[in-house]
Amino acid sequence: MIPDTTPAELEQALADAGGAAAALAASAPSVRAGWIRAVADALDAAVDELVPIAQRETSLPEPRLRGEVARSTGQLRLFADVLEEGSLLEVVIDTANPEGKPVPIPDLRRVLVPLGPVLVFAASNFPFAFSVCGGDTASALAAGCPVVVKAHPGHPELSVKTAEVMIEALRAAGAPAGTFGLVQGYDVGVAALKDPRITAAGFTGSVPAGKALHEIAVTRPEPIPFYGELGSLNPVFVTQAAVDARGNDIATGYVGSFTLGVGQFCTKPGLLFLPAGHGLTDQLVEATGGVAAAKMLNDRIADGFSSGLDRLRKVEGVRVLGEGGGATLLGTTVTELLARREEILEECFGPVSIVVEYASTDELLAAVAAFEGNLTATLHAEESADAELASKVLPLLTERAGRVLWNGWPTGVAVSWAQHHGGPFPSTVGSIHTSVGVTAARRFQRPVAYQDTPDALLPAVLQDANPAGISRRVNGTVTTAEVSR
């Protein structure tokens, strides 16, 4: 049992983070890259120690957890690479034009600087990738912000051990004390969120908790940005042509996706829209029945799933298509869904999903339009047969989701330059930013433009000679060349 952080300990953590902010802001991006790689190396080296704790605390299987460590350390290394490449700083240089009309144009050099200490509310369902050493932490460190993580109570010992590994790696690599800290307890997290030293917060969790914390962050005397990933239904729409071409693959792929990780993915497909008369019910039911029972992350989540499932079963027009020890498949129609939209479209976190039959293309389009914001939305279709339909559906999905998939499954989020994890409200608060991928760092940076400042007094990344050789936009064109003036 890990006790809550005491007020004195919280004060120390915030003072340490605040004290480290200026040194982090002044650190060269390549130096920060070194610290971040040291953290990645240390976590990889500790994997045999960390994974068994995670198994015990979250009931997730070993291969999944080892994969998650690799994903997390890969993410840290990607940010280190991008720090060295330079894009993360978005350096823009416009040299002076003394002949400018109506007035001379000054020399302006813009760079993104860190906001300051960032508070991260860790998630339960990815004890590495969206927790202590996850994407919010990686992107904030890359931005040059000290990080204070509020541990998720679902894996307290893992959180402490992960933090120890990270803090020791940062210390050994020469990062300032206070670069990273960990606190425990919900009230402690709220107190930290209200503290003026905290300049931004990231959150992954439930809609009610996310909304409550968001309101605290944005109504403080000094409001701060709050990036919350709150929940998502991730609907999948399947055309008749896709059923004809690949019905069996779709049925097994769907069941595999919604039951992956015991249905505890924020990208779990919560609804599958099939044309009436699709003929896949037997196969869907069989695949669902074959899913083995597995323990959920913790008792609270298991209880939440149990009551959510009970609620859904009782919604008028929703029936059980099939269930086994490890999963439940429900069924309804678009007519029923449109009649009881709020009841049917309430997320149930766990291994359950709903097959919804549509009777016509118009019903399919009406179903798409019934959705609010989601992390993902998927279309299974055939390119030639469905070209016209797809050209109608894809823009509607684009309006409602942050990632639009074609003939795929939304579980699994590769970390890359082009990745985006986030979507219109309520799937995220702050839909203009991503929580996964390179630009996640931008959530914790603000621009500063230096006007006519002598070269020697500029941050090195803005100096004419471009000593680090990073990518910069100079007079409108991206280049690694030095500036001549």
Next chain:
Amino acid sequence: MIPDTTPAELEQALADAGGAAAALAASAPSVRAGWIRAVADALDAAVDELVPIAQRETSLPEPRLRGEVARSTGQLRLFADVLEEGSLLEVVIDTANPEGKPVPIPDLRRVLVPLGPVLVFAASNFPFAFSVCGGDTASALAAGCPVVVKAHPGHPELSVKTAEVMIEALRAAGAPAGTFGLVQGYDVGVAALKDPRITAAGFTGSVPAGKALHEIAVTRPEPIPFYGELGSLNPVFVTQAAVDARGNDIATGYVGSFTLGVGQFCTKPGLLFLPAGHGLTDQLVEATGGVAAAKMLNDRIADGFSSGLDRLRKVEGVRVLGEGGGATLLGTTVTELLARREEILEECFGPVSIVVEYASTDELLAAVAAFEGNLTATLHAEESADAELASKVLPLLTERAGRVLWNGWPTGVAVSWAQHHGGPFPSTVGSIHTSVGVTAARRFQRPVAYQDTPDALLPAVLQDANPAGISRRVNGTVTTAEVSR
């Protein structure tokens, strides 16, 4: 007298904006560039009609207003250029890697899409550049968002006429009806801000109004981003070496800057820090006395200035150094400022500024540290003599401002790639975004990543062939080349 927009008219304006959103989102960037250029051309063509109305309603002089029209239309054309260059869309393409470990990597293509209708609260002090046809409008249209402007009551007839010119230009250029609209009245603006069809808001104005509107925007059932520019003191710090080298120029430059446009710039230098014994008082007083009286923007602003000035005069430790018909110069010391920080550091909008004397380098640094967020902060120093001092002061200014100037004056904001207008709270709400410069559009865009989508069904800007030849990041490298897969 222009009456407030009626509820029925507001409903029509919001319905029109909502109705235009999908067509704008689907429009090719080059087509939007054409619409925006048409607006710029129409405004330039109407300058002889618009400027006299602006003169009558704002009391600003003709040359300034003509310059402001040119600045506004130049800003519109810059956004058109950048739309064609492509950076505004931030296209990122990672091609698939079927051999990816632990799982194959899908093809991911990311682009920024418009949020939807944007509400713009126009400012009083720049009736063109930060009003109906200003930066918020230009950047939102470039992003592909319909715009509804809430007119500032300080120049109602100009607002109506400007909107007429813009609406007709957009119509003639083929933009969807509803691309741009104008509403009048504070309560109308609040009602619009609460409407679910509005997806983001921009604001330039006072701290109390900005805070109130911000709270409405972020506590709606569906919170939306609110970008507010609220106020700024724009302190200027002068070293002894700079006084020795250029004292006279600094004195006249300062008085020119704080009285420019009757002191009605958000970048007006509100305080000038000089070393005790600077010997510039006579010259400062003389320059201030020589400023001619000029009418302020409107009676409400004149009244606000009058009472603000009365308040400042009565603050203990603040004395009048000099005044003439058109400007007032106050004086105090760092000791007094630190003792009565809140009273002295309250913005007074108009032609007044405070000279603050510091007795030592430590006092100078303490004065810098006394400031909260500002749009700008300026250091006047000599590069060789002040190298060590400047290396201490510049990072402190960077922490507190969005633009850091060397040996210049903060009034005047060039529109360019590298420009940034915004700073830490309370100068702006949303300090990670800029309201001037190319990336201002990003405030009204969100990312969408398309996964494994057939080329022909992707937005043209994401297609392999790159038909528009825009700048894109492909597998980590910025290029205009086509994608081979």
